[in-house]
Amino acid sequence: MKNRYIGLLMVALLGAIIFISLISFGCVGSGCKSDDDCPSYMKCNITSNTCIMRQGFCGSDSDCNNELETCNMDTHVCTLKQGRCYSDSDCAVWQVCNTAENYCLPKPGYCMDNGQCGSDEQCNLETHKCGPKPGVCYSDYDCESWQYCNNNRCTALEGRCDSTMDCQPWERCNTTNNYCYAREGFCNNDLDCNDWESCDYNTHRCTALEGRCNLDYDCESWEMCNKEKHTCELRRGYCNTNKDCPNYETCSYSSHRCTIKQGYCESNSDCAVWQACDRSVHQCYTKPGWCGSNEECNYNQVCDTNPNSETAYRCINNQQ
Numbered sequence: 001m002k003n004r005y006i007g008l009l010m011v012a013l014l015g016a017i018i019f020i021s022l023i024s025f026g027c028v029g030s031g032c033k034s035d036d037d038c039p040s041y042m043k044c045n046i047t048s049n050t051c052i053m054r055q056g057f058c059g060s061d062s063d064c065n066n067e068l069e070t071c072n073m074d075t076h077v078c079t080l081k082q083g084r085c086y087s088d089s090d091c092a093v094w095q096v097c098n099t100a101e102n103y104c105l106p107k108p109g110y111c112m113d114n115g116q117c118g119s120d121e122q123c124n125l126e127t128h129k130c131g132p133k134p135g136v137c138y139s140d141y142d143c144e145s146w147q148y149c150n151n152n153r154c155t156a157l158e159g160r161c162d163s164t165m166d167c168q169p170w171e172r173c174n175t176t177n178n179y180c181y182a183r184e185g186f187c188n189n190d191l192d193c194n195d196w197e198s199c200d201y202n203t204h205r206c207t208a209l210e211g212r213c214n215l216d217y218d219c220e221s222w223e224m225c226n227k228e229k230h231t232c233e234l235r236r237g238y239c240n241t242n243k244d245c246p247n248y249e250t251c252s253y254s255s256h257r258c259t260i261k262q263g264y265c266e267s268n269s270d271c272a273v274w275q276a277c278d279r280s281v282h283q284c285y286t287k288p289g290w291c292g293s294n295e296e297c298n299y300n301q302v303c304d305t306n307p308n309s310e311t312a313y314r315c316i317n318n319q320q
Contacts, residue, residue, distance in 0.1 A: 041076035068102055094128045120152070146178040170204040196230040222256040248282035274313035291315050 031037075032044035038051035041059075045052045058064055058071035064078035068086075072079050080090055083104050085097035091104035098105050106112050111123040117130035124131050132142050135154050140147075143154035147162075156166040159180055161173035167180035171188070174181055182192045187199035193206035197214075200207045208218040211232055213225035219232035222240075226233050234244060237258075239251040245258035248266075252259050260270045263284060265277035271284035274292050278285050286296055290313050291303035297315035304311045 039076075092128075144178070168204075194230070220256075246282075272313075273307070289314065 031049040032051050033046070033049065035043045038044050041054055041057035042051040043054050044050075053059060053063055057076045058078050059076065061069075061071050064071055066078065068080055068084045069078040070081050071077075080086070084102050085091050085099075085104045086102065087099070088095075088097045091097050094107055094110040095104040096107050097103075106116060106128065110128045111117055111130050112128070114122050117123050120133055120136045121130045122133045123129075132138060132152075137143050137149035137152055137154050140149045143149055146160035147154040147156055149155075156162050156178070160178050161167050161175075161180050162178065163175070164171070164173040167173050170183055170186035171180040172183050173179075182188045182204070186204045187193050187206050188204065190198050193199055196212035197206040197208055199205075208214055208230070212230050213219050213232050214227070214230065216223075216225045219225050222235055222238035223232040224235050225231075234240065238256045239245050239258050240256065242249075242251050245251050248261055248264035249258040250261050251257075260266055260282075264282050265271050265284050266279070266282065268275075268277045271277050272292060274286055274290035275284040276287050277283075286292060291297050292305075292313065294302050297303050300318055301315040302318050304314050304316050306312055
């Protein structure tokens with residue numbers, strides 16, 4: 001058994017010696033026999049059978065041997081680090097090269113960050129020029145379309161807004177389109193109201209048109225509000241014109257009540273003492289045996305029209 005283990009150990013040792021020899025002669029692993037065995041940016045050192053960097057190429061920053069450069073791992077070429085330079089051509093069009101320190105710096109009138117601008121300015125990273133911060137302006141063109149430049153501050157145009165503070169007390173700001181709109185229950189014009197209302201420009205509230213209503217107090221004292229139709233309608237027993245009364249009555253424009261026409265009646269009390277009311281035609285007629293004038297008596301009689309007489313409104317013999 002012991003001899004068996006010794007034999008296995010010797011076989012393993014021999015295999016290791018063979019493997020190392022193969023590596024040394026470039027037969028396996030990273031070894032090479034020609035440039036074709038190496039990446040495109042390397043060549044084969046046939047003496048050591050190892051791939052080495054071609055001249056002008058790199059595998060890491062250490063291959064660049066220059067603190068200004070870094071190895072581009074896509075092209076394996078040393079390139080200048082961001083912001084470093086040898087000449088102006090190594091910089092962006094808005095920069096010049098400070099050859100003393102090999103840094104790209106902004107040309108006069110250009111900027112790299114806000115620190116190179118005034119206190120009310122910021123650096124536009126597209127144009128690399130200093131411009132006013134949001135809300136600050138030098139002209140109307142520095143502001144939004146709904147603003148104008150006022151003392152170097154962008155201010156909302158009349159009727160436009162950035163917030164409700166820019167609107168009238170009865171308005172709110174719609175920050176989607178930057179317009180001031182009447183708050184609920186208020187109005188700027190009739191279009192903010194229902195079709196039976198108009199806008200009161202003193203209170204900026206919608207009020208009912210004449211004859212239209214929302215509540216009873218929008219109507220006259222003798223009217224009430226039909227809230228479904230928003231129209232003022234007569235209270236029961238009231239009138240506006242004679243058409244609102246029966247044909248035997250007329251409308252009193254002072255009380256807006258229907259009153260009995262002269263000669264017409266609703267009851268006996270609407271007639272003269274000598275009369276009674278015919279309610280079928282609502283007319284007063286002379287009661288039998290009574291009179292109101294001589295024409296209602298026989299030819300030899302007269303009507304006693306003295307209300308204090310015992311025979312008042314009766315036909316009596318003519319004393320002449």
